Amino acid sequence: AQTVTQSQPEMSVQEAETVTLSCTYDTSESDYYLFWYKQPPSRQMILVIRQEAYKQQNATENRFSVNFQKAAKSFSLKISDSQLGDAAMYFCALMTYKYIFGTGTRLKVLA
Amino acid sequence: GAGVSQTPSNKVTEKGKYVELRCDPISGHTALYWYRQSLGQGPEFLIYFQGTGAADDSGLPNDRFFAVRPEGSVSTLKIQRTERGDSAVYLCASSQTNLKAVRGTEAFFGQGTRLTVV
Numbered sequence: 001a002q003t004v005t006q007s008q009p010e011m012s013v014q015e016a017e018t019v020t021l022s023c024t025y026d027t028s029e030s031d032y033y034l035f036w037y038k039q040p041p042s043r044q045m046i047l048v049i050r051q052e053a054y055k056q057q058n059a060t061e062n063r064f065s066v067n068f069q070k071a072a073k074s075f076s077l078k079i080s081d082s083q084l085g086d087a088a089m090y091f092c093a094l095m096t097y098k099y100i101f102g103t104g105t106r107l108k109v110l111a
Numbered sequence: 112g113a114g115v116s117q118t119p120s121n122k123v124t125e126k127g128k129y130v131e132l133r134c135d136p137i138s139g140h141t142a143l144y145w146y147r148q149s150l151g152q153g154p155e156f157l158i159y160f161q162g163t164g165a166a167d168d169s170g171l172p173n174d175r176f177f178a179v180r181p182e183g184s185v186s187t188l189k190i191q192r193t194e195r196g197d198s199a200v201y202l203c204a205s206s207q208t209n210l211k212a213v214r215g216t217e218a219f220f221g222q223g224t225r226l227t228v229v
Contacts, residue, residue, distance in 0.1 A: 004153075050217065099144070099154070101154045103152055103153045104153050
């Protein structure tokens with residue numbers, strides 16, 4: 001069975017500061033991908049960042065970066081220079097041919 | 112349109128009624144997914160289509176739920192004898208992923224249909 005666990009239901013960060021969202025997963029597949037999606041109140045799922053499991057190098061997209069620890073099956077998201085627009089639900093997802101999502105972390109950004 | 116379109120945006124129905132939820136994927140995307148998202152939860156997998164066929168329907172909760180994609184594009188999720196516990200946001204996504212050759216491509220999500228069973 002494939003599982004994704006997000007142990008932080010809610011996180012807060014001061015504007016311009018850095019925050020890290022945690023995610024662990026489990027799979028027996030060797031070919032898989034990991035994603036972070038953002039979901040604002042509009043319900044639209046927006047891709048934040050993507051990591052191929054076979055790549056050791058951590059993915060980076062502007063202010064967003066991941067810490068991918070394959071042996072530990074850990075995939076955390078770091079948001080630098082947090083902005084008010086970053087406030088949303090964040091979902092970690094494991095993908096083979098389908099997505100398995102975690103339960104999400106609500107991120108609040110304080111002005 | 113350029114994105115995944117889901118209709119209706121909101122649906123209120125009475126317990127015991129039948130409902131259909133529609134998804135128009137991005138043109139050319141062979142993979143189509145349905146997910147159910149209950150309040151405060153992450154999206155839960157329901158069914159995955161590759162072309163016209165359901166490649167994985169292991170997430171459908173019971174036989175009241177059924178989905179079709181007869182021409183490999185538009186899909187309809189059908190729920191019979193609705194129950195209050197079916198109330199949720201139903202999300203559709205499409206991608207170019209296929210079972211063997213192309214994995215890990217980004218899935219594009221619609222904005223969902225919020226189903227309320229009263």
